[in-house]
Amino acid sequence: MYFNSDLKSENSYDAIVVGSGISGGWAAKELTEQGLKVLVLERGRMVKHGEYPTAALAPWQLPHGNKLSAEELKDYEKQNRTGYTVRQDTKHWWIKDTESPYTEVKRFDWMRGYHVGGRSIMWGRHSYRHSDIDFTANAKDGHGTDWPIRYKDIEPWYTKVEQFIGVAGQKEGLPQLPDGDFLPPIAHNCVESSLREKIKAKFPERILSMGRVANLTQDHNGRTKCQFRNLCIRGCPYGAYFSSLSSTLPAAEKTGNMTIRPNSIVNSIVYDSKTKKASGVRIIDAESMETMEFNAKVIFLCASALNSTWVLMNTKTDEYPDGLGSSSGELGHNLMDHHFRAGASAEIPGFDDMYYLGRRPGGTYMPRFRNVGNDVRKDYLRGFGYQGGASRLGWQRNVQELGFGQDLKDNLGTPGPWVMGFTGFGETLPYHENKISLNHELLDKWGQPTLTIDCEFKENEMTMRKDMISCAGEMLEASGAKNIKLNDPKDNAPGLGIHEMGTARMGTSPKNSVLNKHNQVWDCTNVYVTDGACMTSSACVNPSLTYMALTARAASHAVSELKKKNL
Amino acid sequence: MDRREALRLSTLLLGGTISASTLSGVLQGCKADPKPDWTPAYIPQNSQASLAELCETIIPAGKTPGAKDAKVDRFIDAMLKDVWKPEEAESFVSGLTQLDTDAKSKYGKSFAKITGEQRNEMVKMMDDELKNNTGTDNSFYKMVKELTITGYCTSEEGATKLLKYLPVPGEYKPCIPLSEVGGAWAI
Numbered sequence: 033m034y035f036n037s038d039l040k041s042e043n044s045y046d047a048i049v050v051g052s053g054i055s056g057g058w059a060a061k062e063l064t065e066q067g068l069k070v071l072v073l074e075r076g077r078m079v080k081h082g083e084y085p086t087a088a089l090a091p092w093q094l095p096h097g098n099k100l101s102a103e104e105l106k107d108y109e110k111q112n113r114t115g116y117t118v119r120q121d122t123k124h125w126w127i128k129d130t131e132s133p134y135t136e137v138k139r140f141d142w143m144r145g146y147h148v149g150g151r152s153i154m155w156g157r158h159s160y161r162h163s164d165i166d167f168t169a170n171a172k173d174g175h176g177t178d179w180p181i182r183y184k185d186i187e188p189w190y191t192k193v194e195q196f197i198g199v200a201g202q203k204e205g206l207p208q209l210p211d212g213d214f215l216p217p218i219a220h221n222c223v224e225s226s227l228r229e230k231i232k233a234k235f236p237e238r239i240l241s242m243g244r245v246a247n248l249t250q251d252h253n254g255r256t257k258c259q260f261r262n263l264c265i266r267g268c269p270y271g272a273y274f275s276s277l278s279s280t281l282p283a284a285e286k287t288g289n290m291t292i293r294p295n296s297i298v299n300s301i302v303y304d305s306k307t308k309k310a311s312g313v314r315i316i317d318a319e320s321m322e323t324m325e326f327n328a329k330v331i332f333l334c335a336s337a338l339n340s341t342w343v344l345m346n347t348k349t350d351e352y353p354d355g356l357g358s359s360s361g362e363l364g365h366n367l368m369d370h371h372f373r374a375g376a377s378a379e380i381p382g383f384d385d386m387y388y389l390g391r392r393p394g395g396t397y398m399p400r401f402r403n404v405g406n407d408v409r410k411d412y413l414r415g416f417g418y419q420g421g422a423s424r425l426g427w428q429r430n431v432q433e434l435g436f437g438q439d440l441k442d443n444l445g446t447p448g449p450w451v452m453g454f455t456g457f458g459e460t461l462p463y464h465e466n467k468i469s470l471n472h473e474l475l476d477k478w479g480q481p482t483l484t485i486d487c488e489f490k491e492n493e494m495t496m497r498k499d500m501i502s503c504a505g506e507m508l509e510a511s512g513a514k515n516i517k518l519n520d521p522k523d524n525a526p527g528l529g530i531h532e533m534g535t536a537r538m539g540t541s542p543k544n545s546v547l548n549k550h551n552q553v554w555d556c557t558n559v560y561v562t563d564g565a566c567m568t569s570s571a572c573v574n575p576s577l578t579y580m581a582l583t584a585r586a587a588s589h590a591v592s593e594l595k596k597k598n599l
Numbered sequence: 600m601d602r603r604e605a606l607r608l609s610t611l612l613l614g615g616t617i618s619a620s621t622l623s624g625v626l627q628g629c630k631a632d633p634k635p636d637w638t639p640a641y642i643p644q645n646s647q648a649s650l651a652e653l654c655e656t657i658i659p660a661g662k663t664p665g666a667k668d669a670k671v672d673r674f675i676d677a678m679l680k681d682v683w684k685p686e687e688a689e690s691f692v693s694g695l696t697q698l699d700t701d702a703k704s705k706y707g708k709s710f711a712k713i714t715g716e717q718r719n720e721m722v723k724m725m726d727d728e729l730k731n732n733t734g735t736d737n738s739f740y741k742m743v744k745e746l747t748i749t750g751y752c753t754s755e756e757g758a759t760k761l762l763k764y765l766p767v768p769g770e771y772k773p774c775i776p777l778s779e780v781g782g783a784w785a786i
Contacts, residue, residue, distance in 0.1 A: 090766065091753040091786060097674070098753070101681035222774035260768040387780050390771035426783055427752045427762065431745045434730050436657045436722050444752065445663075445761050447783040 045071040045291070047590070048313055048328040050298045050343065053150025055563040055579045056334035057276030057284070058193070062587035063332070064289035068594075071291045071326055072284075073315060075335070076146030078294040079153075081277040084267025086121040094120040106130070113141045114528060117154065121266050125154050131477040137486035141527035142338065148294055150336065151530070152275040154265050157245040157394065158419070159199045160573035161190050161210040165404060169459075170569050173413050176366060176462030177539045179568045180549035183210065189581035197274035197580070198252040200394070201244030209399040209417075209573070216249045217242045218258075221388050223380050223422035223450045224396055230511040237401045238507065243419060245394035246274035255279070260390030273393065295319050297478055300347040301331060301356055301559060309558045309599070310356075313343075316478055330558045330590050330599050334583065337367075337564035338468055341535040342483060344546075344553070344561070345470050357536060357546040357553045357561075364469060366462040366537055367487045368570040370529035373521045374497040376504035377453035378513035380422060387424060387447060395421025398454070400572055402499065412495040416458035416572045418504065424450050452513065456500030459572040460526070461492050462534055487526050497524075531575050533567035551586040558599040560586045637673060641680035641688065646695045648711035650675065653698065656718045657747045664756040666747055674750030675743075687742070694739025758785035 046068035049059045056072060063070045091098065098119045105112060107128040112118045118126050127144045134142055145151045164183040171178040187210075194213045201214035220228065220242060228240040247264070248257045255271035255278060264273050271278035284290040295318040302312045302325060312327035333340040341364055345355035357363050401407060402415035425448030430440060466487040474482045501518050508516050539545020542554035547566050553559040562583040564575060571578075593599045639647050654666035654675070666672075679688040698721070702710040706717050713721075725740040751757040758764045762785035 088766075090755065090764075091758055092755040094753075096678055096682050097749050099678075099682050102684065103681070219771060219773040225774075258771075260771045261766065385777050386774055387777040388771070388773055389765070389775055389780065390768035391784075391786070392771055424783075427748065427785075431748050434726055436726055436744070437659055437719065438661060440748075441658055441661065441663070441761065444658075444748070444757075445782045447777065 043312075043325065044327045045069045046328060046594070047071070047330045047332065048073060048326055049332045049334055050313065050340070051075075051150060051333070051335035051563065052148045052276055052281065052292065053145075053334065053336060053563075054152040054155065054276065054576050055583045056150070056332070057152060057280030058580045058583040059332040059334050059560075059562060059587055060284040060290055060292075061280040062584050063591065064284040064287040066587070066591045067289065068591065069289050069291075070284070071293060071328065072281075073296040073298055073313070073326070074146075074148045074150075074292065074294045075297040075318060075339075076148065076150075076294060078292075079148045079277060081271065081275075081282060082269060084269060085124065087263065087266045087269050089121060096120065110134075110141060111143060114143060114530075117143065117265070121263075122154065125265070125267075132482075133474060133476060134482050135471055135474060135484040137484060138488045139523075139525035139527075140485040140487050141525055142483075142485065142532070143527065143530045144336070148281070148292065149275055149277040153267055153277065155275075155576060156530075156574065157247055157264065157273050158397070158574040159194070159197070159201075159212075159244050159246050159577040160417075161212055162186070162571050162573065162578055163208050163210050165208050166569060166571035166573075169414060169571075170462070175413070176569055177537070177544040180538050180540045180545075185549075186578070186581050186585065189585045190577065192584055193577060193580045196253065197246050197279060198248045198255070199244050199246050199577075200242075200249040200258075202242045204239055204241050204399065206239065206399055208401075208404045208415075212244065214244065215252065218245065218247070218249060218392050218394055220396070221422055222386050223383055223452060226383075227380070227422070227452060227507075227511050231507050234510045235401075235507065237405065237407065238503075239399060239401075241397050241399060243394035243397040247393045248272050253279070258393060260392065262391035262393050264393050297480070298335065298343050299323070299480065300343060301556075302327075303347060303349050303352075303356055303556065305349060305351055308556060310556055316480070318478060321478065329594060330560070332583075332587070332590075333559065333561045333565075334563045337532040337535055337567075338483060338485075340561050340563055340565045341468060342470070344536060344559075345468075346481065352555065356559070357555055359555050360539075360543055360545055362464070362537060362539075362544065363546050364535050365464045365467045366534040367466040367468060367485070367526070367532065368460045368462055368534040368567065369487075369526040370457045370531050370570060370572065370574075371460055371489050371493045371497065371524060371526070372455055372457045372529055373524055374458075374500040374519060375418065375420070375454040375456050376501060376508055376516055376518050377420075377451055378508040378516040380450040380452050380511070380513050383450050392421070395419060402496075402503075409499070412492050412499070413461065414459035414492070414496070414572065416456045416496060416500050418454040418456055418500075420452065420454040422450055422452040424448055452508065452511075454504035454507065455519070456497070456504065457529070457572055457574070458493060458496045458500060460489060460570050462537070462569055463490060466526075468535055485527075489524070489526060531564065531570070533564040533570050533575060536561050536565035537568045538566050539568060550589045551582060552589075560590060562586045639672075639676045641676050642692055642695065646692070646699065647672065649699050649702075649709055650695055652711045652718060653695075653722070653743060654747045654750075656715075656722045657744060658751050658757075663761040666751055669751045669754035669756040671747050671750040671754070674754070675746045678746060678750075690738065691742050694742070697739070752785065 202217035203211040347356040398418040400415040536546040
């Protein structure tokens with residue numbers, strides 16, 4: 033990798049990729065491997081694989097029990113809403129809200145990481161295929177607009193992506209969650225194996241599978257297998273989970289065709305109204321504040337759903353005063369996230385003499401069983417899956433318990449009861465009125481307009497949540513669990529799933545969508561958007577695998593269109 | 600570790616690309632100053648010895664290290680100063696002062712100066728009050744227990760000597776007899 037200077041003669045490329053996260057890394061890899069000279073623009077700082085400053089620190093090497101000081105937290109008011117991400121070992125992966133503010137009409141938790149690799153460093157790694165039940169859902173029940181693709185269109189791309197990134201998974205043969213090309217699954221522990229059988233006996237359609245995660249259970253493509261530290265979020269020195277840094281960017285670099293330029297905030301696309309094509313992008317250097325332009329034949333927006341949409345909205349032209357891609361009236365609309373955290377947990381009696389060694393980077397997954405097959409809900413549409421797992425409580429439980437002295441020490445040194453949890457992840461319908469807009473009143477650290485987010489979960493999601501809780505409770509009850517706790521957090525707002533989707537959706541016509549079936553902006557076909565913005569519906573599964581597959585598919589399309597001189 | 604030396608080493612190790620704020624987090628991770636005449640930054644100096652004895656009463660040394668070995672008092676002092684909300688930290692200190700007042704009225708000496716048996720007696724009273732839900736204000740006892748347990752179990756002494764610490768397991772064994780591990784995992 034090298035830094036491009038601002039000389040005019042060096043400012044032209046075959047393709048520009050905006051963003052270096054999950055989607056941008058794939059665009060960079062695919063386009064460079066097919067011979068294009070590619071400029072990758074990343075708004076944040078440079079990070080290379082291995083530059084994970086906290087990866088090997090022990091608990092006692094992290095100040096304050098890994099908590100941030102009150103002073104430090106002032107910069108992370110919104111990023112800290114997850115309760116688990118902004119800590120001493122991870123704070124360098126999250127933006128400062130004080131530098132990159134946004135405005136909430138209703139509460140929306142927007143979690144961001146601005147650096148090379150983006151959120152692919154901190155992602156949850158669950159990797160699921162959408163099925164035709166998902167691709168046809170909008171058409172069947174009339175919410176949103178129809179996807180312009182079906183499972184068969186994306187199936188080979190899912191396979192290609194899985195083979196490259198490495199997904200540990202268990203095949204289940206379910207139509208609602210197609211099996212992939214998996215590495216060996218991470219194992220159930222003894223409590224989970226027992227619950228799988230007990231639940232299946234009472235509820236045959238509910239399969240307690242293992243999470244399909246982009247963690248390597250064997251060495252794969254030059255990367256080392258998982259060491260079961262479960263410190264993925266700090267960055268993995270072994271490269272044992274998929275991130276842009278460990279996988280796609282090195283592949284792109286190897287071609288010699290990639291230039292990566294960090295600290296490059298894309299302000300807008302340069303649009304040529306004569307050719308009706310983009311000729312390049314305009315950037316602000318985040319350090320020098322200098323403005324400059326880079327030219328290319330094709331542009332991939334992979335800056336994350338809301339920021340890619342921001343770039344389009346901020347590209348105001350005489351023809352498109354509301355931004356490039358706005359002619360359908362859908363740009364910035366149909367914002368979705370998964371709603372989650374509703375579910376149940378309980379103690380599982382027995383197994384007191386059993387334990388485990390190693391810390392798994394993923395837990396159990398129960399695929400959707402509502403509104404599939406013979407199950408038809410009268411009270412809500414679509415469905416949900418459960419993430420979860422069983423483990424023995426650790427020393428932390430003693431904070432809430434009585435006792436001191438030697439008794440307390442004995443308790444600290446002994447593992448607690450087994451606890452099994454189910455957390456539902458539910459589909460959110462695409463609502464036109466869930467939207468983002470540009471705010472020219474509030475500017476960020478670099479003088480750029482910010483976003484106003486106006487989004488909420490509605491009745492369908494709220495009704496589904498009740499079912500998420502009761503299904504989890506009844507499975508635990510039927511399995512002989514005790515002390516069942518139903519989890520129904522009232523502060524559940526969109527954004528916290530960190531799965532923003534839909535603000536530049538794909539569709540079947542320029543009238544109903546921003547993007548066509550190849551992820552091209554209808555109004556400007558040499559601009560592709562392949563991150564979460566393109567999603568036409570959310571399904572209930574974690575979306576990153578789909579972004580990767582759509583990106584690889586779109587890159588292949590762009591290369592063939594360039595060869596045909598169609599772009 | 601010398602701060603400047605730490606900075607130099609970190610810069611070398613990390614390729615000089617890491618931000619200042621991240622680096623400060625790494626540097627703060629250096630071991631607490633080992634000098635015996637440690638002075639608290641937040642809690643009043645005349646409560647220092649009582650806090651150390653209170654933590655040790657909650658997690659005493661025995662076959663394995665106790666709260667004093669793990670320097671839990673220093674952890675608590677830093678948490679109160681930097682992490683806790685000012686009003687919570689103040690209420691902690693007034694609880695600690697009250698503990699000394701109670702010790703003096705009961706035994707004529709501060710909590711640090713009374714016998715180990717008397718200290719056990721006083722902590723047992725707080726634990727019983729919580730158990731029996733007597734309506735007395737238990738907030739100080741809850742706070743000190745939380746801080747002592749967290750400070751101890753995340754310390755090198757507690758995590759590696761009472762608990763089982765395995766930084767790089769290298770594999771996942773899903774179902775093994777507890778006796779093979781011999782205790783609770785630290786992380």
